[in-house]
Amino acid sequence: xxxxxxxxxxxxxxxxxxxxxxxxxxVSIQVEPGEFVAVVGxxxxxxxxxxxxxxxxxxxxxxxxxxxxxxxxxxxxxQLSDIRLHEIGFIMQASNLVxxxxxxxxxxxxxxxxxxxxxxxxxxxxxxxxxxxxxAKLKSYPExxxxxxxxxxAIARALINDPNVILADEPxxxxxxxxxxxxxxxxxxEVRTRRKAAIMVTxxxxxxxxxxxxxxxxxxxxxxxALESVH
Amino acid sequence: xxxxxxxLRHSKTKFMMIAIxxxxxxxxVFILAGLGNGLSTLAASTFKTMDAxxxxxxxxxxxxxxxxxxxxxxxxQLAEMPNVDAASPMGIIMASAIKGNSENANEDKVDxxxxxxxxxxxxxxxxxxxxGLTSGQMTNVxxxxxxxxxxxxxxxxxxxxxxxxSLTIVGFVENQTYNHVAAVFVPIEEWRKVAxxxxxxxxxxxxxxNAIMLKGKDIDSNAINEQxxxxxxxxxxxxxxxxxxYKEESGTIIMMLAFLLVISAFxxxxxxxxxxxxxxxxxxxxxxxxxxxxxxxKAVVSQVFVLSLTSIIIGILxxxxxxxxxPQGMPFMLDIKLVITYSIVLLVISLLSSxxxxxxxxKIDPLKALGRVE
Numbered sequence: 001x002x003x004x005x006x007x008x009x010x011x012x013x014x015x016x017x018x019x020x021x022x023x024x025x026x027v028s029i030q031v032e033p034g035e036f037v038a039v040v041g042x043x044x045x046x047x048x049x050x051x052x053x054x055x056x057x058x059x060x061x062x063x064x065x066x067x068x069x070x071x072x073x074x075x076x077x078x079q080l081s082d083i084r085l086h087e088i089g090f091i092m093q094a095s096n097l098v099x100x101x102x103x104x105x106x107x108x109x110x111x112x113x114x115x116x117x118x119x120x121x122x123x124x125x126x127x128x129x130x131x132x133x134x135x136a137k138l139k140s141y142p143e144x145x146x147x148x149x150x151x152x153x154a155i156a157r158a159l160i161n162d163p164n165v166i167l168a169d170e171p172x173x174x175x176x177x178x179x180x181x182x183x184x185x186x187x188x189x190e191v192r193t194r195r196k197a198a199i200m201v202t203x204x205x206x207x208x209x210x211x212x213x214x215x216x217x218x219x220x221x222x223x224x225x226a227l228e229s230v231h
Numbered sequence: 232x233x234x235x236x237x238x239l240r241h242s243k244t245k246f247m248m249i250a251i252x253x254x255x256x257x258x259x260v261f262i263l264a265g266l267g268n269g270l271s272t273l274a275a276s277t278f279k280t281m282d283a284x285x286x287x288x289x290x291x292x293x294x295x296x297x298x299x300x301x302x303x304x305x306x307x308q309l310a311e312m313p314n315v316d317a318a319s320p321m322g323i324i325m326a327s328a329i330k331g332n333s334e335n336a337n338e339d340k341v342d343x344x345x346x347x348x349x350x351x352x353x354x355x356x357x358x359x360x361x362x363g364l365t366s367g368q369m370t371n372v373x374x375x376x377x378x379x380x381x382x383x384x385x386x387x388x389x390x391x392x393x394x395x396x397s398l399t400i401v402g403f404v405e406n407q408t409y410n411h412v413a414a415v416f417v418p419i420e421e422w423r424k425v426a427x428x429x430x431x432x433x434x435x436x437x438x439x440x441n442a443i444m445l446k447g448k449d450i451d452s453n454a455i456n457e458q459x460x461x462x463x464x465x466x467x468x469x470x471x472x473x474x475x476x477y478k479e480e481s482g483t484i485i486m487m488l489a490f491l492l493v494i495s496a497f498x499x500x501x502x503x504x505x506x507x508x509x510x511x512x513x514x515x516x517x518x519x520x521x522x523x524x525x526x527x528x529k530a531v532v533s534q535v536f537v538l539s540l541t542s543i544i545i546g547i548l549x550x551x552x553x554x555x556x557x558p559q560g561m562p563f564m565l566d567i568k569l570v571i572t573y574s575i576v577l578l579v580i581s582l583l584s585s586x587x588x589x590x591x592x593x594k595i596d597p598l599k600a601l602g603r604v605e
């Protein structure tokens with residue numbers, strides 16, 4: 001497979017005292033471009049570990065992660081940081097914007113991480129923000145934004161480098177129902193129109209209607225859940 | 232630079248506070264440096280500005296003029312030594328001058344240092360007003376211009392307290408002080424009359440002098456010591472250290488400066504370390520979305536750079552402002568070279584102390600961004 005995200009029987013072990021904890025147990029998943037996948041499960045089930053491994057933040061103890069055709073399991077920290085910058089868009093919990101940057105700069109700082117900011121980058125950032133309904137907020141700081149606006153900024157930030165994979169970590173954690181639906185439908189829309197492979201980790205089951213597949217995580221094991229059962 | 236400046240602009244109060252502390256520290260550093268420089272100039276400027284490279288003292292005198300006594304016969308021998316371009320004798324004695332025609336002689340005394348040199352030798356400083364010394368006119372002297380403030384004028388004659396000599400001012404020189412008092416240059420024969428007025432105080436040495444100054448690069452002082460027993464040749468810098476009180480005075484100032492520099496290192500270091508710790512979650516997020524260690528470290532270091540540079544410049548301006556309103560008598564002397572040196576030292580110290588924060592950044596785990604590390 002050439003694009004998208006593929007994880008082949010990845011496991012992650014931690015040692016806690018003399019015990020060996022299995023956080024992830026032989027997890028395999030494949031997400032195609034344009035596919036929006038949800039992972040649900042109780043806390044402590046290994047969702048975060050799963051997302052960290054998919055997001056090149058953590059190396060699996062066993063198994064392989066293939067991102068857009070590249071096996072990232074053996075890369076160095078520096079290379080992983082490049083992969084994160086160019087191939088992965090993270091959407092994190094609401095408070096995870098840089099407090100002293102305005103909406104426009106939140107996007108441009110990502111561009112700056114890989115070098116200079118060109119006029120085309122700026123134009124693209126403005127276009128992206130306008131598409132996400134933030135055209136009037138370009139110069140606003142995170143403290144002046146509502147929770148929904150912050151999350152839309154985070155979505156724009158995740159898309160600025162045109163990555164192949166979008167990973168969302170509880171993107172609706174601090175939002176009310178209306179805003180949560182708004183944000184997730186926006187993510188789903190962007191994922192489908194831009195052909196991204198997307199994974200959302202959540203425990204908000206109301207939002208699963210937007211997803212193509214739902215996986216359930218339990219004690220480190222990932223299993224496909226029938227969509228009907230969660231709807 | 233991008234992140235650094237954005238944050239500086241956004242959190243003005245926070246950075247203003249640390250900037251004020253650093254301005255005060257650098258202000259104090261510059262003032263102390265100026266005072267130290269002024270004091271050491273007062274203590275030994277006659278030595279410091281002298282056109283000599285080496286000084287020959289009596290053995291065992293520990294580079295102190297007042298402890299050393301040599302015969303002028305050595306001068307001719309020294310001039311013949313390899314690498315010696317010129318040799319000339321010198322003598323110094325402390326005295327007090329009584330202003331001429333003063334009715335209140337006891338209160339109008341001025342402390343002076345009488346420096347005996349050979350008229351026309353390389354030891355004679357540049358005359359800024361009047362004429363130089365002449366061998367024929369033993370009582371014609373040149374004095375430091377600060378004596379003008381004490382009411383002495385060109386052509387004035389003054390008496391020496393406790394001596395029968397009276398001297399006439401024929402010229403003025405600048406920046407010539409010794410032991411914090413104005414230097415009065417006299418022909419060496421006249422100096423002998425004052426210094427060895429008491430019978431036997433010359434210890435029977437013919438044509439006694441305190442020291443012989445040498446001019447010439449790369450003089451082998453060990454060779455001179457061997458060839459002329461009873462002498463001790465040192466560099467001019469070592470002779471300056473031998474001026475009574477000089478080492479103690481400059482040592483005190485240097486100690487204070489050293490403490491200040493260490494303190495400033497800790498202030499900047501600790502402040503930015505705490506900032507960095509506070510922001511570790513934020514740095515974690517940026518690492519998660521792909522920021523490299525270098526990108527984030529550069530942000531902190533350039534922040535420290537901008538902040539310290541601004542503070543140092545303000546500190547310099549304040550120092551010159553202070554110097555302008557300082558009382559005349561304060562021995563404050565700040566030259567550009569000194570200001571630049573201490574600015575660079577302060578800047579380097581603050582940048583080095585920011586490395587503590589850089590180390591912290593390197594250790595931040597991007598996993599923090601996910602909020603819950605399992």
